Structure formats: structure tokens, C-alpha cells
Amino acid sequence: KQEVTQIPAALSVPEGENLVLNCSFTDSAIYNLQWFRQDPGKGLTSLLLIQSSQREQTSGRLNASLDKSSGRSTLYIAASQPGDSATYLCAVYQGGSEKLVFGKGTKLTVNP
Amino acid sequence: DGGITQSPKYLFRKEGQNVTLSCEQNLNHDAMYWYRQDPGQGLRLIYYSQIVNDFQKGDIAEGYSVSREKKESFPLTVTSAQKNPTAFYLCASSMGQGTTEAFFGQGTRLTVV
Numbered sequence: 001k002q003e004v005t006q007i008p009a010a011l012s013v014p015e016g017e018n019l020v021l022n023c024s025f026t027d028s029a030i031y032n033l034q035w036f037r038q039d040p041g042k043g044l045t046s047l048l049l050i051q052s053s054q055r056e057q058t059s060g061r062l063n064a065s066l067d068k069s070s071g072r073s074t075l076y077i078a079a080s081q082p083g084d085s086a087t088y089l090c091a092v093y094q095g096g097s098e099k100l101v102f103g104k105g106t107k108l109t110v111n112p
Numbered sequence: 113d114g115g116i117t118q119s120p121k122y123l124f125r126k127e128g129q130n131v132t133l134s135c136e137q138n139l140n141h142d143a144m145y146w147y148r149q150d151p152g153q154g155l156r157l158i159y160y161s162q163i164v165n166d167f168q169k170g171d172i173a174e175g176y177s178v179s180r181e182k183k184e185s186f187p188l189t190v191t192s193a194q195k196n197p198t199a200f201y202l203c204a205s206s207m208g209q210g211t212t213e214a215f216f217g218q219g220t221r222l223t224v225v
Binding site: 089098 | 157217218
């Protein structure tokens with residue numbers, strides 16, 4: 001059974017710092033990995049999608065990498081801003097099915 | 113506006129009642145999903161559907177039912193058999209095939225009173 005783990009569970013940083021969020025998964029037979037952002041009481045907003053054949057994707061200040069063989073992905077946020085404060089979730093499409101399996105998320109607080 | 117619409121945003125249910133949560137998408141997506149989110153638990157899959165008139169149980173389907181009569185609609189019924197229904201419910205859709213981006217609605221918060 002696929003399990004997705006995100007470390008740390010919470011992170012607090014000063015504004016302007018570069019930071020890395022981690023995601024690991026137990027079964028490397030995935031189709032893709034997706035990073036989401038969730039604000040309190042809201043739905044999920046898609047940030048980046050990495051196909052299983054890709055190594056990384058970039059969008060603005062965000063860069064996500066994928067190492068399927070080691071079962072790891074990282075989300076790099078450059079020059080963090082208070083508006084980046086949210087919970088960040090990663091999810092993998094489980095091989096052989098149409099299921100997205102989620103980690104529990106990392107709650108990020110960026111202090112002005 | 114293209115996207116996924118969930119309604120209502122807030123829902124209150126008396127014990128013993130069934131309630132139905134609405135999820136509509138105009139993205140022409142084949143696959144649709146229902147997740148439940150509880151504090152500290154992360155998102156757990158309730159049901160998913162890859163095509164019209166077909167759906168599969170997820171990890172926590174007991175006490176829930178769904179239908180997929182139209183491509184754009186995937187309503188979730190929370191039945192009286194669900195012992196702890198108070199939660200945040202999220203609907204999502206994707207093109208399917210496991211290779212495309214998933215999009216989420218804004219959620220419905222269900223509270224048992």
C-alpha cells in the first residue's frame with residue numbers, strides 16, 4: 001500500500017528565506033506527483049505537477065524535483081513571503097489505479 | 113469560468129439524517145473524486161469515478177454513497193450509517209489516465225448537530 005510522508009509537519013521561517021519541503025513515498029511505481037497549497041478552510045490549489053519521466057518542474061519562485069528511484073520529492077520555495085503561509089501537500093498517482101494518495105502536509109508560516 | 117463547484121459551503125445535519133453534497137465540474141474531465149479531511153489525518157479517499165456510470169470505493173467508503181449519471185456531476189450522500197460524519201469534504205477531478213493534473217473544489221464543511 002502506497003504511503004506518503006511529509007517532513008517537517010510544521011515550519012516557521014523569517015521572510016526572505018529560501019526553504020525546502022520534503023515528500024517521500026514508499027512505492028516508486030507512480031504516474032506522477034503533484035504539489036498543492038491549502039489555505040485555512042479552503043480547497044486545494046495545484047502548484048506543480050511532475051510526470052514520472054521528469055526530474056523537476058518550475059513555476060515562478062517554486063521548484064519541485066522528483067527522484068522516483070529513492071521515492072522522494074522536494075518543493076523549493078525561493079525568497080519566501082508572508083503570503084506563502086499555508087499548508088503544502090504532496091500527492092502521488094498510484095500505479096495501476098486512478099487514485100491520488102496524499103501526505104498529511106507541511107504547515108508553513110512565513111513571518112514578516 | 114472553468115472549474116469545480118461544491119455546494120453548499122456549510123451544511124448542518126441532524127443525527128439520523130442523510131445529506132447530499134453536490135460537486136459539479138465544467139472541465140470536461142473523465143475522473144472525479146471525493147475526499148474527506150480531518151485534522152491530523154490528511155485527505156482520505158471516499159469514492160472515485162473514472163467514467164460515467166462507474167465508480168469505485170476508496171479507503172473509507174462505509175456510510176457513504178455516490179452516483180455518476182452525468183460526466184459533470186458526482187454527488188456524495190452521507191448516510192445515517194456514517195458514525196462520525198463531521199468533517200471537511202473535498203471534490204476533485206482530472207482527465208484521468210493518471211498522468212494529468214487534479215483540480216479541487218472549495219470544499220463543504222459538514223457538521224452534525
